[in-house]
Amino acid sequence: MLSWLPENIASYGDKIDSLMYLVYYITGTAFVVTELALIIFLILYRRKPGRPAAYITGNRARQALWTLVPLAVILAIDLSLDFKGTPVWNEVKAAIPPSNVLVQVQAKQFNWEVHYPGPDGKLGTADDLVMDNQLHVPVNQVVKVRLKSQDVIHSLFLPNLRFKQDVLPGREIDGWFKATKTGTYPMPCAELCGFGHSGMYGQITVHSAEDYQAWVRQQWPSS
Amino acid sequence: MNETAAVAHATHESPGFVRTYLFSTDHKMIAKQFLWLGLIMMLLGGLLALMVRWELAWPETQLPLMNLISEKTWEALNESGSWIARMIPNGFISPESYNSLFTMHATIMVFLVVMPILVGTFGNFLIPLQIGAPDMAFPVLNMLSFWTTALGGLVMLAGFFVPGGHAAGGWTAYAPLSAQAIYTGVNWGQHLWLISLFILGVGSLMGSINYITTVINMRARGMTWFRMPLTIWSLFITAVLLLFALPVLQAAAVLLLFDRTLGTSFYLPAGGGEPLLWQHLFWFFGHPEVYVLILPAMGIVCDILPVFSRKPIFGYKAMAVAMISIAFLGFIVWGHHMFISGMNPSLAVGFSITTILISVPAALITMNWIATLFRASIRFTTPMLFALGVVSMFIIGGLSGIFLGLAPTDIFLHDTYFVVAHFHYIVFGFSILGIFAGIYFWFPKMFGRKLNETLGKIHFLATFITFNLVFFPMHMLGIGGHMRRIYNPLQYPFLEPLQPMNVFITVSAFLLGASQILFMINFFWGLAGKKTWEQNPWEANTLEWTAAPPRPPHGNFLTPPIVHHGPYVYSLPGSTQDWAPQNEELPGKLARAAAG
Ligand code: HEM
Ligand SMILES: [Cu+2]
Ligand SMILES: [Cu+2]
Numbered sequence: 001m002l003s004w005l006p007e008n009i010a011s012y013g014d015k016i017d018s019l020m021y022l023v024y025y026i027t028g029t030a031f032v033v034t035e036l037a038l039i040i041f042l043i044l045y046r047r048k049p050g051r052p053a054a055y056i057t058g059n060r061a062r063q064a065l066w067t068l069v070p071l072a073v074i075l076a077i078d079l080s081l082d083f084k085g086t087p088v089w090n091e092v093k094a095a096i097p098p099s100n101v102l103v104q105v106q107a108k109q110f111n112w113e114v115h116y117p118g119p120d121g122k123l124g125t126a127d128d129l130v131m132d133n134q135l136h137v138p139v140n141q142v143v144k145v146r147l148k149s150q151d152v153i154h155s156l157f158l159p160n161l162r163f164k165q166d167v168l169p170g171r172e173i174d175g176w177f178k179a180t181k182t183g184t185y186p187m188p189c190a191e192l193c194g195f196g197h198s199g200m201y202g203q204i205t206v207h208s209a210e211d212y213q214a215w216v217r218q219q220w221p222s223s
Numbered sequence: 224m225n226e227t228a229a230v231a232h233a234t235h236e237s238p239g240f241v242r243t244y245l246f247s248t249d250h251k252m253i254a255k256q257f258l259w260l261g262l263i264m265m266l267l268g269g270l271l272a273l274m275v276r277w278e279l280a281w282p283e284t285q286l287p288l289m290n291l292i293s294e295k296t297w298e299a300l301n302e303s304g305s306w307i308a309r310m311i312p313n314g315f316i317s318p319e320s321y322n323s324l325f326t327m328h329a330t331i332m333v334f335l336v337v338m339p340i341l342v343g344t345f346g347n348f349l350i351p352l353q354i355g356a357p358d359m360a361f362p363v364l365n366m367l368s369f370w371t372t373a374l375g376g377l378v379m380l381a382g383f384f385v386p387g388g389h390a391a392g393g394w395t396a397y398a399p400l401s402a403q404a405i406y407t408g409v410n411w412g413q414h415l416w417l418i419s420l421f422i423l424g425v426g427s428l429m430g431s432i433n434y435i436t437t438v439i440n441m442r443a444r445g446m447t448w449f450r451m452p453l454t455i456w457s458l459f460i461t462a463v464l465l466l467f468a469l470p471v472l473q474a475a476a477v478l479l480l481f482d483r484t485l486g487t488s489f490y491l492p493a494g495g496g497e498p499l500l501w502q503h504l505f506w507f508f509g510h511p512e513v514y515v516l517i518l519p520a521m522g523i524v525c526d527i528l529p530v531f532s533r534k535p536i537f538g539y540k541a542m543a544v545a546m547i548s549i550a551f552l553g554f555i556v557w558g559h560h561m562f563i564s565g566m567n568p569s570l571a572v573g574f575s576i577t578t579i580l581i582s583v584p585a586a587l588i589t590m591n592w593i594a595t596l597f598r599a600s601i602r603f604t605t606p607m608l609f610a611l612g613v614v615s616m617f618i619i620g621g622l623s624g625i626f627l628g629l630a631p632t633d634i635f636l637h638d639t640y641f642v643v644a645h646f647h648y649i650v651f652g653f654s655i656l657g658i659f660a661g662i663y664f665w666f667p668k669m670f671g672r673k674l675n676e677t678l679g680k681i682h683f684l685a686t687f688i689t690f691n692l693v694f695f696p697m698h699m700l701g702i703g704g705h706m707r708r709i710y711n712p713l714q715y716p717f718l719e720p721l722q723p724m725n726v727f728i729t730v731s732a733f734l735l736g737a738s739q740i741l742f743m744i745n746f747f748w749g750l751a752g753k754k755t756w757e758q759n760p761w762e763a764n765t766l767e768w769t770a771a772p773p774r775p776p777h778g779n780f781l782t783p784p785i786v787h788h789g790p791y792v793y794s795l796p797g798s799t800q801d802w803a804p805q806n807e808e809l810p811g812k813l814a815r816a817a818a819g
Binding site: 157 | 317318319321322391392393397399400406407408492493496497498499532533534535536537538539540541563564565568569571572575576579580582583586587589590591593594595596597598599600601602603611614615618619622623625626629630631632634635637638639698699700702703704706708709710711714715716717791793794795796801816
């Protein structure tokens with residue numbers, strides 16, 4: 001089922017995907033075991049003349065063990081999932097590694113306005129460049145994305161980069177990713193933002209190092 | 224009361240049509256009023272869902288049958304600014320109206336279908352009957368609760384007809400999208416939506432106070448807390464949840480209405496407000512609300528399984544405790560809806576842990592259900608089939624929740640169809656299947672006659688199969704990155720390969736809708752048929768089946784019942800029959816066995 005996942009091109013994507021697989025195997029096993037038990041009981045214990053039901057209340061300690069032991073196992077699995085998940089979450093969302101590439105994605109009904117800081121590396125200066133719905137980044141470099149919204153809540157979704165972050169008006173939210181493969185990938189909005197939400201869609205282009213230099217020279221020819 | 228007095232009492236008044244059917248204070252009649260409200264709204268909510276599905280399978284094509292309306296008529300409709308032309312201009316769904324459609328589908332299903340039936344109908348019908356009370360503690364408040372709900376429903380429906388159309392911000396109505404008309408183009412629709420939620424909240428709170436008081440004060444002699452059927456436990460816990468959660472939603476809705484109409488800025492950053500405040504308030508209500516939508520069905524399943532297994536429920540007290548802990552945990556997990564909302568990411572860790580912990584009581588309940596079937600003597604009646612449907616679908620809906628509760632995996636799955644799949648396994652696979660189980664089970668007590676079993680079983684099979692065909696593939700769509708709440712998947716090149724799946728789902732959804740015709744036939748046939756008022760058709764233990772047959776003069780029981788043991792004494796060894804009604808005293812040795 002997880003083969004439906006879009007190709008992963010994020011440095012941290014493997015960690016997210018392997019968690020997904022881990023949960024998939026755990027829940028898959030739980031699914032098979034419980035549904036099988038259910039079906040087997042339904043077949044074995046269907047009504048048969050002359051065979052009354054057993055009187056089992058499940059209130060005695062010995063009987064309750066049948067559920068308490070599996071519960072202890074479930075609790076252990078739960079805690080280990082939390083234990084495995086927390087570092088991944090912290091890596092992706094909590095701390096942003098040092099980065100040389102900064103872009104600001106400013107959402108508005110119904111476009112991604114991408115602000116590039118230009119050669120001075122600073123946003124809000126004269127050499128900034130703005131492009132609608134086109135995000136250009138270099139491969140294998142940490143990209144810091146500064147997210148802002150002009151009106152309502154949007155959500156920047158980069159399926160291949162396993163990146164999703166809501167974009168709120170009235171605050172700046174920083175996110176990051178590192179793409180490991182060049183190419184062009186989808187960049188939809190994932191949060192209902194009005195009648196144009198459907199179709200609010202851009203592209204992220206991941207350039208090789210040389211391509212990226214060429215693209216930069218093309219955009220800022222004077223520098 | 225001696226016998227002559229009783230007869231005189233029975234004949235002294237006949238309240239007349241209005242007092243009997245409209246402004247009745249009898250909990251059984253109020254339960255039926257809630258049932259009618261819920262079933263009619265289910266039809267509407269279902270139709271809206273099918274329109275949504277049509278659009279997703281065949282985007283921007285004319286809805287079926289709309290070609291029967293001539294172009295001239297459409298033109299006239301467009302010109303007159305009719306609400307039909309706004310909702311489906313020329314028979315097509317527009318992006319604006321699509322947003323209203325799924326918003327209202329969800330709002331209606333949650334607030335006007337599942338809550339009225341699970342809480343309104345079963346709560347009203349079963350609480351007095353199962354605890355052995357003559358009526359609710361506050362009958363007039365009970366009547367008001369229904370009429371307040373009906374008023375809220377009317378206000379909600381009115382939204383379809385106002386200029387600008389109905390609310391289009393999703394049932395979650397995130398601010399600022401919902402806080403200013405310019406963002407959606409919806410003005411009065413969203414106002415009415417908020418006003419209606421407020422009124423519906425008042426109606427629910429009246430019910431909730433009534434349920435809590437009745438359960439605490441009006442239990443029959445001998446009906447101790449731990450002799451109550453689990454349905455009563457579940458309804459009691461539900462009422463407590465509503466009491467704590469609804470006022471938060473109501474306050475949040477009022478503030479949003481102020482932002483929209485009075486120029487305040489509670490949620491508007493431009494005026495110093497905070498958009499996330501809405502999300503915190505909404506989900507502080509919203510997650511407990513999800514448990515409101517399933518807990519009563521959980522109780523119903525706990526009561527139906529033993530009857531048709533002829534066995535006690537496995538671990539009665541553990542079940543009650545599990546339900547209480549689910550309810551408690553329900554208040555400290557709301558942040559799992561907000562992992563990537565922009566709240567401080569460190570909060571996600573805590574919310575993720577509490578969320579995953581819910582799997583412990585949830586698994587306990589599932590295992591106890593399955594253990595109840597161990598060495599049972601199972602009768603596959605229609606209510607039993609639906610109850611078993613709930614058990615098997617809860618397994619799927621519960622397990623898929625782990626993907627979403629774990630914060631790192633939720634990054635990808637949030638706001639995709641995976642979420643839509645997950646919560647429909649809960650709201651349909653649990654709540655709606657549970658509602659059907661309850662209706663088939665208590666129909667004889669409510670309306671005096673069993674529903675047709677053969678038709679019921681076909682209805683179950685058709686519903687169960689098509690339900691899975693509709694909602695299981697949505698997991699795959701979500702994993703493929705298909706966002707929810709989009710009007711036209713073909714606007715996204717990367718979703719094009721998934722489109723055949725969308726078509727498959729829609730075809731299945733129409734079959735699921737068609738399967739419900741079987742239920743309607745059965746229901747109306749059951750209402751029209753000859754009433755037998757068979758007293759205890761399923762040979763069950765709980766008090767409602769011992770209550771006086773059809774209509775006692777008033778109240779429920781000719782003499783107040785006395786309860787001697789718990790509700791799940793089935794197949795007690797040494798007993799001559801395999802059930803033991805709660806009001807029948809067992810001989811000494813058996814009584815001790817039943818108590819232990
Ligand atoms: C006939 C069966 C049903 C079908 C075919 C159906 C279909 C759908 C679809 C396709 C969506 C997603 C719309 C979108 O994201 O674009 C949706 C949303 C939703 N549905 Fe259903 N549904 C059904 C029954 C129910 C029931 C019984 C409930 C609740 C008790 C329910 C509650 C919801 C909720 C809360 C949403 C979220 C709406 C939003 O995004 O704001 N649905 N439904
Ligand atoms: Cu959007
Ligand atoms: Cu929740």
